[in-house]
Amino acid sequence: MKRWLSVILSTYFILVSFTATAVTVEDSKGLFTLDYQPKRIVVLEFSFADALAAVDVSPVGIADDKEADRVLKEVRDVIGSWTSVGTRSQPSMEVIASLKPDLIIADISRHEAVYADLQKIAPTLILPSRRETYEDSLKAAAIIGKVIGKDQAMQARLQQHRKTMAQYAQQLPQKIEVQFGVARDDALFLHTKDSYAGGVIHALGLANAETGRDDTAYRQTGLEQLVAINPEYLIIGNYVTPSIIDKWRNEPLFSVLQAARQNHIYQVNPNTWSRCRGIMAAERMSQDLVDILVP
């Protein structure tokens, strides 16, 4: 009798403890429930690694395109070493499986096609990352905080983040027009107000340049179009040097740009500004802007 009682009681407590730790959140595929605190997490985008690092959690695997340097330095300093699971566009399922994860965080834009396969390896939280806005990214971080059992820490970190951003905003001149773009050898892509970088610029009280009718986050722009947009400040991430901007410098039309005339063209790390998104990335970008714009 006593034995039975203990069995029933312990079962009861186990059940209670499960329901106590079970969290349900809404991800891009509907409701997602996890009834344990994940210990081995694999993330398939940099923004998710950023969210984990923000609350001192280290992933066991990152889809880092096999280039560890692509992970933001601030994030790397927190999370220590990890295993690369290949490219973000085609992560290696075999390596993910071999890491025996208990949670996978995937990007709806890149990994929807393999969502079912990922689910067979481990519970998969699927959220927007690529093409997400700044506010979306903070929301995704809050969801990740809940799922990994660090809700409070994440909320605190987000609050601190808002404060940090407000402090940066105070240091920066207000309402000036700042436009970010990534330059390749043969093309310039402006990140519009709908992009992640555009959102960070807006959050800092700066203005995005009016890039025209387009509703897409990234817009390929020619020299003539750039002159028409004519931003006050031009922040460029060069994927290669010399980039197309360096080639344009020799063209007479380039000197018409007010940013060129006033020497308001600056360079930033394209990886940080274009590939990394998240709490720590936004703070890094804001620091870059303060370094550039505050004399």
Added chain:
Amino acid sequence: MRLVSCFFILGFLTLLLIITNLLFGAVSVPLDTIVDAFLDHTNPNHFTIHEYRFPRIIIALLVGAMMALAGALVQGVIRNPLASPDILGVSHGAGLAAVIYMTFFPDAAIEWLPLVALLGSFLAAIVLWRLCGQHSTTVKLAITGVALAALYASCVDFLMLVKPLEINNALLWLTGSLWGRGWTQLSLLLPWLVLIPAALWLAKPLNLIHLGDEHATSLGTHTNAVRLAALAIAVGLTASCVAICGPIGFLGLVAPHLTRKLVGGRHQALLPATMLVGAILLLLADLVARTIDPPIELPAGIMTAIIGAPYFLWLLLRSK
């Protein structure tokens, strides 16, 4: 005798590649544990073998064989060594449909992509058919097909330039890849296997067509009907493969060529042999794509092009 040994070697190579594909990847699985990993759910490699490598190998096998078979049929009908299913504009039509779908419905479910691509293929085939009609020469058919393919390709380029980054997934699909293809995709492919015996049945009439229309007709072949059937089967084979894996370039062109060098031009031998060669090429391409720089996976379509293009150049230089 030479034929038998050729088939024996090809079959052996296929088997060897299947086993190699099972063993190697980003994670190597020892040979003696493969059966156990396949059957036992608790085996640590169960996912890798059962859910991942095995269905992918079967898909590579089938797609390689079907694409090559389609290529051999088209070459048999057009009687031009440069012919391939690509000149029917079918895979480009599928590509265009897929890109339109991904561009204008970015939030739409990705599960529908194979169906959309399939519809695109068949639409492209119907357009070609309407333009050429039943009694046109094969040259007209080929040139019309090439022109249409170029048109579709330029539409794809246009869309990709207008909406550059939304299309990244489409770009991945357009290079042709076996990544993420599993049991679901395999089950979509299976119904199309009925086309294979139908194609093999056309072997004899295709031999006769090779003699020229007049000879073939006088020997009792309905040349137009055979041509139509062969092309329709080639369209079906290509469309189903492209819908699953994206257009895997060069396979339909190179495999029949290579096979013709090995077993000659008789379709009774050529058609089955080319299926084996196609399967071997795609299995090899995917093996290289997966193991060249793990954990990075390259699209198999790039590998077939890397193998295919130099082979073609070599062929051209030798034939001088």
